Amino acid sequence: MIARTTPAVALAVLCVFSAPAAALPIGSGESAAAPRPAAAPSSPAAQRYGQATQALARGELDAAERAFREVMRMDPRSAQPLLGLAEVALQRHRHDDAWAWLERARTLAPRSAEVRHAIGRYHIVSRKYDKAEAELKAAIALDARNVRAQLDLGDLYVNNLNSPIQAIPAYRAAIAIDPKHAGAHHGLGMALMGTGKAALAEDEFRKAAELAPANPLPHQALGRLYVRQGLPDKALAAFADALKVQPAFMPAALGRGDVFLDRGDPVSAAAEYRRAAQAAPGSDVPQVKLGMALQAAGKPGEAQQAYEAAIRLNPAAALAYNNLAWLALERRGDLDQALVWAKKAVELSPVIASFQDTLGWVYRARGELSQAQDTLRKAAKIKPESAEVYHHLGMVYLEQDKRAEAERAFRDALLIRKDYAPAREALARLGRQR
Secondary structure, X not given: OOOOOOOOOOOOXXXXXXXXXXXXXXXXXXXXXXXXXXXXXXXXXHHHHHHHHHHHHOOOHHHHHHHHHHHHHHOOOOOHHHHHHHHHHHHXXXXXXXXXXXXXXXXXXXXXXXXXXXXXXXXHXXXXXXXXXHHHHHHHHHOOOOHHHHHHHHHHHHHHOOOHHHHHHHHHHHHHHOOOOHHHHXXXXXXXXXXXXXXXXXXXXXXXXXXXXXXXXXXXXXXHHHHXXXXXXXXXXXXXXXXXXXXXXXXXXXXXXXXXXXXXXXXXXXXXXXXXXHHOOOOOHHHHHHHHHHHHOOOHHHHHHHHHHHHHXXXXXXXXXXXXXXXXXXXXXXXXXXXXXXXXXXXXXXXOHHHHHHHHHHHHHOOOHHHHHHHHHHHHHOOOOOHHHHHHHHHHHHHOOOHHHHHHHHHHHHHHOOOOHHHHHHHHHHHHHO
16 A cells, blocks of 8 residues: 655754754753863863864864864863863764763863753763763752753653653753743643643744744744644745744645645645755655655556656655555556565565565565465565455455455444445445455
């Protein structure tokens, strides 16, 4: 079957109003109480440290490393240049080196909230989330007014530990320290949305939008909230507001396209997906979605071009392979090529039932009913169960004259969806034949 997906560009709270841990100097917390270099603010060491952080912000890693090492020699009591060197190592994907610098910083300043915060952010990058949680909590215990540590803890719960309810106190603590922190309000809105508190989430997103009028993400979050609530017109307006703030903001264009496609307007959806593709020419996601819209609009040739463009951008775009295979079935095209595409989709994502279903249906079109049956039975076992998969399995059973198995499959489809017409009609035909 042609696979539909939720919007593929999800917002990560961690990246909303500040860069993720791997993009900022570790330990660059926003707390006014965070440790500063031991040297006086006007000292040569402090000046050189400022130059080092500026070089790091520009991505000039060699210059940043040289400067941080100079600061380390000039002010050996300060942990901050060690944190800067750890960040340089992380951006070079040298995690072992980064950890060595962080351990030296902890030895030098074991009671530093900034060092513990930096270690927590390192563990987020390393996907050691339990350790990250412990370190961020330790940083907050040492400096309860460290807004950035509170935000990182909330982001960790929302983005990595799938526990938005635990994130709420962290974001509220950050807001108590800095009521005008747009990122804290946005994060709280995301956590509230994740716990089903839509009205409260909407209020927080609106506050974030007021506090950060040049940031499209609060409007994008409102759009997603309205989609969840089944309010397509409000969602379209919110996504449009995001695009007013930043015309090349791809997620908002994708969001509008998704709404139009769900409303049965593939032509408008295709226009939005093209806009998203122009905004992010290196991303495969808009091309896949454009292919889906064009396919729904009855333009199979253009749809195939979009799917093939997605694969050129991302050879692991499983959804594009799957949809190309289904498109070939609909067009009664080259079944050998359809089999290649369908197998590739399953190879890349073997636990997606719709991909197994497409492969099974390709086998059926090729007359390879035994392979079709085996593949569709695999698809039927994948959660969540799909009425369409059971219907297809029933059809393959019928073509093998296995009427009892076919009837059972059709009934299973109706257990999943009572209103699934193809299975109901198939059962009725079987009844008339009897």
